Amino acid sequence: MMSTNDNQSKPRLLKTRNLFEKGDSTSSSRDVGLIKMGKSSETKVIPLKTTGIRVPGNHRRDSYILQTDLKEVRGLARLKRFNNISKESSTLRKSKITPSSQNDKHQNNFEMTSLKSNSVNQRFDKTSKISDAESIISIVLKISVIVSLLALFFHAVAISLTMWMSSEFSKIGLWEICIVNICGRYKYETQIIQAGQAFNVLGFLAGGAAVLLIILYIFCLNNKNIVRLFGMIAAFLAGGFILVGIIIIGTSDSNQGLDVGSAMILAIIGAVLYVTTGILLVVDIVQNKMP
Structure with missing residues (x-):
């Protein structure tokens, strides 16, 4: 009896x-196994794939499986499936998290490069705008210098003439x-002549100062804005x-x-040229204030 029980228990x-x-x-032999149920001689065929138990693959049809209880087999199968599911879920998480993190890194790198490229493009646009503005300003300054010199010349000629x-x-002039065909200075200068003389002298001095300030603005290294404003x-x-x-001389009753x-025509031309010079300097200021 002991031998039979030992044989059954083993x-x-x-x-x-x-x-x-x-x-x-x-x-x-890889797909099926024989499991003996209890003490009876009945055996049930359970697919090894459903149990999750691997059979050594070197023996094929001669492969062996341990006799055990069906509940233990099912418990092992469930444990095996749980382990497989946990492994698959962990691998899926890794496969989902790692590419996303890599994508985030790539996206962050792309955003950083895009920001750097945008900043570089903005700097390039600013420098290009500044260079364009400087080219425009140089042309405006050249024109303003030429116009102011012409205005000074015409007004100087007008002051010196008697017509x-x-x-x-x-023929009546400012000074004689x-x-x-006999010309001479005024013995008695009227108030109109004196007013005409005063305003023309002031205009000549202001015109000379404008020419000088424009030239200083071109060659001045510091405080250019103040020099340009005064010019x-x-x-x-x-x-x-x-x-x-x-107007004083032309509209007098005498x-x-x-x-x-x-x-007087030359003086009018000089006055218009001085006003044109001021307008050109205003254009210069506007061009410098452009972003």
Whole structure:
């Protein structure tokens, strides 16, 4: 009795080859196993794939499986499946997390490179705008210098001539008068002549200051904005003073019936050129303030 009980209690090895001897030749030793149920002689065939128990693959039909209880097999199968599911879930998490983190890193790197490229492009746009503005400013300054020099020249010629107002026998200037072909200085200067002289002198001085300030603005290294501002103000003042002097002399009662002379025309041209110089300097200021 002891021997039989010991034999029953010990696990025995059942060959899967017996299954093929019964005529089931469609299955392989890797897929099925024989498990004895309790003390009875009945055996059940359980697919090894469902149990999750691996059978050594070197023996094929002669592979063995330990005899055990069906509940233990199912418990082992469930444990095996749980382990497989946990492994698969961990691998899926790794496969999901790692690429996403890598994608985040790539995206962050791409954003950083895009920000750097945008900053570089903005700097390049600013430098290009500044270079374009500087080219425009240089042209404006050249034109303003030429215009202011022409204005100073025309006004200087107008001041020196005696043909501000003229008639058939007389010519009137700022400093002298000519009757027929005899010219001389005023013995008695009227208030109109004195006012005309004062405003034209102020215009000439302001025009000279405007020319000087524009030249200093080109070659000055410090405080260019102040120099340019004073040059603009001087140009407008020069044009305004000259125009006021022209109006005083041209609209006086003592000069009624006289024609406008060539000197007054030159003075008008000089005043207009000074105003044009001021406008050019305003354009220069606007161009420098552009972003």
